[in-house]
Amino acid sequence: xxxxxxxxxxxxSTAWRVFRIPALLAAVxxxxxxxxxxxxxxxxxxxxxxxxxxxxxxxxxSLKPAST
Amino acid sequence: xxKSRTIRSxxxxxxxxSLVCTLFLLMLCLTGLxxxxxxxxDAAFGHDAPAAxxxxxxxxASLDRIVAAGRQRYPQEYVRSxxxxxxxxxxxxxxxxxxxxxDDPARNRFMAFDARTAQLLDEHQPSLDFMSxxxxxxEELFLDLPGELFLGLMGLLFVASIVSGVxxxxxxxRKLEFGTVRRDKSRRVRWLDLHNLLGITILLWILVVGATGxxxxxxxxxxxxxxAQALPVLLAQYRGKPMPEVAQFGSLDQAVASARQALPGNxxxxxxxxxxxxxxxxxxxxxxxGQTPVxxxxxxxxLVDVQTNAxxxxxxxxxxxxxxxVSRPLHFGDYGGLPLKIIWALLDVVAIVVLGSGLYLWxxxxxxxxxxxxxxxxxxxxxxxxxxxVTTQ
Numbered sequence: 001x002x003x004x005x006x007x008x009x010x011x012x013s014t015a016w017r018v019f020r021i022p023a024l025l026a027a028v029x030x031x032x033x034x035x036x037x038x039x040x041x042x043x044x045x046x047x048x049x050x051x052x053x054x055x056x057x058x059x060x061x062s063l064k065p066a067s068t
Numbered sequence: 069x070x071k072s073r074t075i076r077s078x079x080x081x082x083x084x085x086s087l088v089c090t091l092f093l094l095m096l097c098l099t100g101l102x103x104x105x106x107x108x109x110d111a112a113f114g115h116d117a118p119a120a121x122x123x124x125x126x127x128x129a130s131l132d133r134i135v136a137a138g139r140q141r142y143p144q145e146y147v148r149s150x151x152x153x154x155x156x157x158x159x160x161x162x163x164x165x166x167x168x169x170x171d172d173p174a175r176n177r178f179m180a181f182d183a184r185t186a187q188l189l190d191e192h193q194p195s196l197d198f199m200s201x202x203x204x205x206x207e208e209l210f211l212d213l214p215g216e217l218f219l220g221l222m223g224l225l226f227v228a229s230i231v232s233g234v235x236x237x238x239x240x241x242r243k244l245e246f247g248t249v250r251r252d253k254s255r256r257v258r259w260l261d262l263h264n265l266l267g268i269t270i271l272l273w274i275l276v277v278g279a280t281g282x283x284x285x286x287x288x289x290x291x292x293x294x295x296a297q298a299l300p301v302l303l304a305q306y307r308g309k310p311m312p313e314v315a316q317f318g319s320l321d322q323a324v325a326s327a328r329q330a331l332p333g334n335x336x337x338x339x340x341x342x343x344x345x346x347x348x349x350x351x352x353x354x355x356x357x358g359q360t361p362v363x364x365x366x367x368x369x370x371l372v373d374v375q376t377n378a379x380x381x382x383x384x385x386x387x388x389x390x391x392x393x394v395s396r397p398l399h400f401g402d403y404g405g406l407p408l409k410i411i412w413a414l415l416d417v418v419a420i421v422v423l424g425s426g427l428y429l430w431x432x433x434x435x436x437x438x439x440x441x442x443x444x445x446x447x448x449x450x451x452x453x454x455x456x457x458v459t460t461q
Contacts, residue, residue: 018238026271054273061247
């Protein structure tokens with residue numbers, strides 16, 4: 001998919017390719033952990049939504065049927 | 069990305085830090101699961117009577133009257149603390165023990181009073197029910213402070229295994245798309261992929277819960293440190309004088325009133341009576357907290373001289389106890405209503421699968437020859453490489 005980018009900057013882009021989704025998940029999790037601490041009501045709801053993301057990601061990839 | 073020798077060292081750290089702590093972490097995750105819902109379980113199975121139905125605005129009874137009622141009923145026992153019930157409105161609890169500094173669990177007792185009528189609602193002695201067994205295993209393995217500190221050490225190893233796990237995730241996933249689960253390969257490869265997927269996805273949550281758990285194991289030494297720093301200055305003027313008798317204690321109502329006056333924005337949660345071991349031998353320590361979502365986690369103790377009722381000190385706690393206070397909700401998950409607790413429990417179950425699969429990966433590998441074990445990572449990359457070729461073609 002991003003072969004041109006990969007050949008131009010192999011070291012950096014490999015790390016970026018492997019860790020971009022984990023980094024995004026970590027950022028979403030941090031937001032979820034902090035938002036309920038800062039307030040109630042909407043902040044709690046935002047926290048449930050954000051911390052639900054890792055669970056949905058796990059459900060999606062671990063239940064996804066094998067691609068052929 | 070990383071040199072293969074570096075990978076191998078990180079892998080070594082991941083393997084050994086995990087192996088040492090995994091069984092304890094499994095125990096912590098399992099006992100932690102019911103503890104997430106402790107309030108709900110206590111409320112469902114508790115024997116707590118509610119306060120009387122009285123018109124709104126009925127004034128509170130005198131605290132001194134409530135304390136006197138407790139002492140009258142159990143003249144041999146010492147009222148060690150008083151606290152407002154967090155779940156039952158208008159209920160004040162007393163905790164009675166064998167003495168200010170003597171511990172005899174068989175004599176510990178809780179008494180609940182209606183805050184407005186000063187009537188005794190119920191009383192019970194702490195018993196070793198299911199939830200307290202879970203709590204004691206989770207906190208200290210029935211070994212008190214040494215157990216707490218040991219679990220803290222296991223928690224540190226767990227944090228090391230998380231960090232090293234993230235580092236080795238890189239080379240493992242170099243040729244794989246995020247979330248790949250190779251179902252067509254061996255059972256071990258499938259579990260390796262699931263271990264990686266689940267671990268990296270809940271990374272931040274598990275790191276925060278792990279690190280705040282370690283922080284909590286330091287509660288006893290940190291409170292001891294604060295007492296050692298704060299109390300000698302305050303107690304210097306009493307040097308050589310004996311601890312006051314209960315009959316010499318001043319009015320608690322007045323002490324609480326001066327705490328309210330000193331910190332008008334704060335809510336009062338509990339009072340620790342004079343004790344040399346757990347508080348101050350010369351003061352009522354009145355624990356107050358803020359009323360916003362953030363400040364309600366931050367406690368400010370007010371020290372009032374137990375004999376003269378003079379306000380001695382009302383200032384915030386040092387940074388290390390503030391850090392401990394903030395770390396607590398982040399460990400318990402009790403700060404965002406029931407949905408957050410359910411999410412906490414589900415993430416905990418995922419953590420159990422990560423721990424269990426890690427253990428399985430190690431046990432399954434032990435059956436293979438040592439050369440194959442040394443080549444573990446390269447082999448992982450071969451699998452990865454093969455799959456990457458298949459998917460890109």
